Amino acid sequence: MTSRRSSLDASAAHAGGFFLDDTPTEEVDRREAVLESLAGTVRDLVDAAIRTTVEDEEVLRVRDDLAALVARLRASQLPGPAGVRFNADRRSWNWGNAVVGAANGIAPPLRVVHGPDGCHADVRLGAAYEGPPGLVHGGVSAMLLDHIMGETASGRRRTAFTGTLTMRYRRGTPLGPLRLEARVVREEGRKIFVDGSISDAGGVTVEAEGIFIQPAGTPEFPRT
Numbered sequence: 156m157t158s159r160r161s162s163l164d165a166s167a168a169h170a171g172g173f174f175l176d177d178t179p180t181e182e183v184d185r186r187e188a189v190l191e192s193l194a195g196t197v198r199d200l201v202d203a204a205i206r207t208t209v210e211d212e213e214v215l216r217v218r219d220d221l222a223a224l225v226a227r228l229r230a231s232q233l234p235g236p237a238g239v240r241f242n243a244d245r246r247s248w249n250w251g252n253a254v255v256g257a258a259n260g261i262a263p264p265l266r267v268v269h270g271p272d273g274c275h276a277d278v279r280l281g282a283a284y285e286g287p288p289g290l291v292h293g294g295v296s297a298m299l300l301d302h303i304m305g306e307t308a309s310g311r312r313r314t315a316f317t318g319t320l321t322m323r324y325r326r327g328t329p330l331g332p333l334r335l336e337a338r339v340v341r342e343e344g345r346k347i348f349v350d351g352s353i354s355d356a357g358g359v360t361v362e363a364e365g366i367f368i369q370p371a372g373t374p375e376f377p378r379t
């Protein structure tokens with residue numbers, strides 16, 4: 156088995172909390188597809204574990220089988236979290252991210268689409284994201300909006316951290332298919348004001364307003 160840790164660490168240079176990495180885009184895409192397929196199965200496992208009704212003995216046998224699989228993945232590990240990396244093509248990858256991480260089985264995951272007027276994402280939230288019965292946990296709604304609004308502020312050309320995020324929960328957000336939207340309303344110096352929403356088939360369930368800050372001294376690339 157080949158470890159990936161050394162090549163990533165050797166090529167990384169720090170840039171405003173993000174890492175410039177010389178891994179070619181083709182190689183990033185290849186590895187991402189592999190990790191994504193693993194995370195999809197992990198996500199399925201989480202859902203199956205929540206909803207299983209098999210006998211206790213079978214649950215315990217599955218637990219032992221899983222422990223053996225975990226040990227195989229632990230054979231070669233990063234020393235800490237996956238971090239955020241980007242290369243000279245401005246291909247960025249944040250495989251551990253809680254919302255979009257390709258390798259993260261507890262990320263829904265959100266697939267953010269960047270357009271001229273902002274960003275949107277279609278997502279289906281299952282049993283792992285439940286708060287009130289049949290409804291999305293309010294913190295999960297805030298987390299997803301925080302991410303898509305932050306990515307909108309970032310525009311894939313600068314880093315933008317959440318300064319203030321205000322949520323208005325208009326009605327319960329049902330588990331199932333949902334659409335998230337975000338757009339930049341205005342900018343003042345390093346402050347980027349962003350609106351966001353979550354909708355189901357019946358309309359908006361959650362609205363949000365956020366102020367995202369570009370940390371002082373961090374790089375900004377031209378718009379693409």
Ligand SMILES: CCCCCCCCCCCCCCCC(=O)SCCNC(=O)CCNC(=O)[C@H](O)C(C)(C)COP(=O)(O)OP(=O)(O)OC[C@H]1O[C@@H](n2cnc3c(N)ncnc32)[C@H](O)[C@@H]1OP(=O)(O)O
Pocket residue numbers: 171173241247301302303304305306309311312313314315316317318319344345346366368369370371374
């Ligand atoms: C690089 C290449 C491309 C890479 C491409 C990758 C793209 C990848 C996209 C990822 C998208 C992630 C989306 C998730 C986003 C999170 O979840 S980020 C995590 C949660 N947020 C945090 O942890 C932030 C913690 N806070 C901080 O780090 C710092 O307080 C901040 C927010 C950076 C501000 O610090 P600062 O720059 O020292 O701020 P400061 O100079 O005091 O103030 C600047 C201005 O902002 C205002 N301000 C400061 N703090 C706040 C606040 N909390 N609220 C409102 N206004 C504030 C000040 O009043 C001031 O305003 P003016 O006086 O200029 O009018």
